[in-house]
Amino acid sequence: MTSVKTIEKIDAREIRRKLGLNQQQFWSALGVTQSGGSRYESGRNMPKPVRELLRLVHVEQVDIKSIKRDDWEVVEYLKAQEPELFKSLKKSARNHAKKAA
Template identity: 45%
Template sequence: MSIKKITPALIVKIRKDLNMNQAEFWAEIGVTQSGGSRYESGRKMPPPTRKLFHLRFQLGLTEVQLKALASA
């Protein structure tokens, strides 16, 4: 799978494709709704958040898989 650049438009598309509101979507990677809203408006994500976003929403890892990676 190719890695797509994470843009505000891509973030919103992924969230809407998953039929999730901002609070639900961003909570999956430990980001508040207000923080997620800022990223969707163009604020740059810090590298750890970008990595979690990529693993969860672009590669499709589950919350359980992410926790397993974190404890490995």
């Protein structure tokens, strides 16, 4: 079982403050306006795509500018058509990252 953090339990304001970012800096990395981000921080329901972007960018530290559409298509293909190969590659990548750290 993986230990992926569920973003519903994570406070966006708390993450932003821990990162030392103002609302403009924090939310613009997700393509969200400062006023929209402020509403989410004040309790407005955050749509799932925004929650996922928040998780990827500010929790997992993924540079979404580096993700290319064709890269994503390969990942989706492997997950759907070659799940065992996908799992093996994912495990190898994690082991490589641990050794590099």
